[in-house]
Amino acid sequence: MPLSETLRAPVPAERMSRVRESPSSRVADRVRAFQAAGRKVLPLTIGEPDFDTPDHVKEAAIAAIRAGETKYTSANGTPALQRAITSRLLRKTGQSYATDEICVGGGAKQLIFLAFVATLNEGDEVIVPAPYWVSYPDMVTVNGGRPVVVATTAADGHKLTPGRLREAITDRTKWVVLNTPNNPTGAVYSEEELRGLADVLRAHPHVSILCDEIYDEINFGARPVPSAVTVAPDLRERIFLVNGVSKAYAMTGWRIGYAAGSARLCGAIGTLQSQSSSCPSSVSQAAAVAALDGGREFIDRTVRIYAGRRDLLVSGLDAIDGLRPTAPEGGFYVWTDSSALMGAVTPSGSTLASDTDLSEHFLETSGVVVITGDSYGCPGHFRASFALSSDAIREAVAGLAHSVSLLRR
Template identity: 50%
Template sequence: MTQLILSRRAERIGLAPNAAAKARAQALAASGRSIIELTAGEPDFDTPASIKQAAIDALAAGDTKYTPPAGTADLRAAIRDKLARENGLDYAAERIIVGSGGKHVIYNAFAATLREGDEVIVPAPYWQSFPAMVSINDGTPVTVASRPEDGYKLTPARLDAAITPRTRWLILNTPSNPSGAVYGTGELAALADVLRRHPHVWVLLDEIYEHIRFDGGAREHFLRIAPDLAGRTLIVNGASKPYAMTGWRIGYGAGPVELIRAMTVVQSQSTSSPSSIGQAALAAALRGDQAFVASSVAAYRERRDLLLDAFAKIDGVRCVPPQGAFFAFVDVSALIGATTPAGETIASDIDLVAYLLFEHGLAVVDGTSFGTPDHIRFSMVASNATLAEGVARLAAGVAALRRAQREAA
């Protein structure tokens, strides 16, 4: 066989850890083991029927051709209305681009702007695709750690310290995957103050979990708090999370016209345009009844509370209550160094994840892959019964560990 030589960019990245964790769990399940699988990052609900119908109607109407590279005029008008209605922002169609998922929009932004060695600040814990997409596009991810005491949020001082003349972007993901952190008005204002002192830094504002929040009240948009930063901010959002449309692959970005133009060129030479049918579906979703969003958020909130109640009863785990998204990020530092019944040492969160999977049939994702060791991530996209069984397995797994400190106590 002729040797396959990989590009330098392909060499820099690996398979998303979530996908790897899921594949490992599925392989075990296929071998007959009972596995509670809490690694997923997509809603477990089906796409609402009215949205599916809009796609069927689009097909029937012959909406089956290439669209303009930045997306259809109709969808961009619907996005414009959404940004005005929900966020109080005014974005003309030429400042909006539709991509094949929010992920693709982020990818296009980096592909269009990064040069070798450019730095992108990635606050940890982070969605693993952020640093990977920076790296594949020749940039250098600069990770900034956070503390549970700060709710896993980036502080102004840490942001300031991370900025260099090579910094091109700051990624701000609120609500955050994996921590569920949601930045408040004061916190965003304080970060904006730092950014004003560094006019060369752009902001990639990932709001893909915008609607999945548990604090109820309305939130002021970052660009209403700091409208002067609109000229260097890219908003990213999409269909996947609010409308349970992960497989449709439709997301969008809104930003300064020069950036959107550059991203459109990149897109026109790669995917040409996003799917015509998916675009028709998202337009219908944005214009339609939003009851599905409210009911799914109510379900996530119930699941979050179920998990938090259960975690509170397990000695050795701590969880800052997630304010949004559908994950619980659990601090397991008290378990590092413990010994399993087989006499093996849990030296890291990665060891803990393997122990929980192989010995207790619970699949979760290690915090190390989110840039934050000593944690594990629970996904909440499963039924109450599955989640209850998952935390029961966690409790059993933790109870079976021998811990020096606990025994001394």
């Protein structure tokens, strides 16, 4: 065999052609390039809390290490973490889950991915309301499914309505994805809105509901954020609730997510995890127990800070001619309509024809970085994070105002 044949690298599978690079990763690379060139960057792209993990959570991890809790655990988590999760779910939803109805994974993202691996056959459809979190469509596609993107409107609060859901369902529909509070819009579904969607789904027993509630503790209205399983307990077997400790407890790097659903689905996910990552980190699981079983002081304090930052960013963006921000009900992002700036001309004579053109203009003229709306299936918008200091937000808003002032319309 020729040497060139023995050195040939593995050829990526056809499925890899269906997966796009994460827009967040693309933006991060662009930011690093600017910083490497010595240019100041003001990132409104941050998708994680800027707070540190609470001390009692860190101490629980240290204690676990010292106690020798550093071995493999069950694929679906330690008994202590399963108890903490079921207690938290009972407090929030009023539903009592058995341990075989609980999944624990390396982040909520992994559990969503594994749910699609476990359930999607080639050509199955998944209804994804837009604006959507950037990973949903690609997770569906790489697992042989077809994302059915359903546009929402500002008039409907960027939320899926019963009518649009009914129109999107076919015989091939396997899942509908509900993300509340939503990334990127911050929209929260009310109990009444969830009941309306549940009424539609009762007529379609082949459709399951994936509820991504990862931002549910970061909300600025009534608590707790309404959950589909609370308003429609008769659909419990078809509802897969996904959550984690990353956002609420500033534990993004600890990589612990959890989910609740049918024993059959959770068992399948456990099998997949046993054959891939074996189990989540034992030390991170001990930390997650301390987070879920601890008091609310950290959450309440950080949500108050987020609320002030939200108001600062919304008011600042609203004062810029051509930008129309929506005040989020939850999460730490402001979704902003920038469609009025399309067609404007930059100082260099270029016409803004796309979201990318606008984001490049912001970056080049003020160093402010946002994530474009087309990344979320909704061109003519951008997402700006307020998971950064108030001073940084003020500086970024001033930069955006300067960039917009340079445009000719």
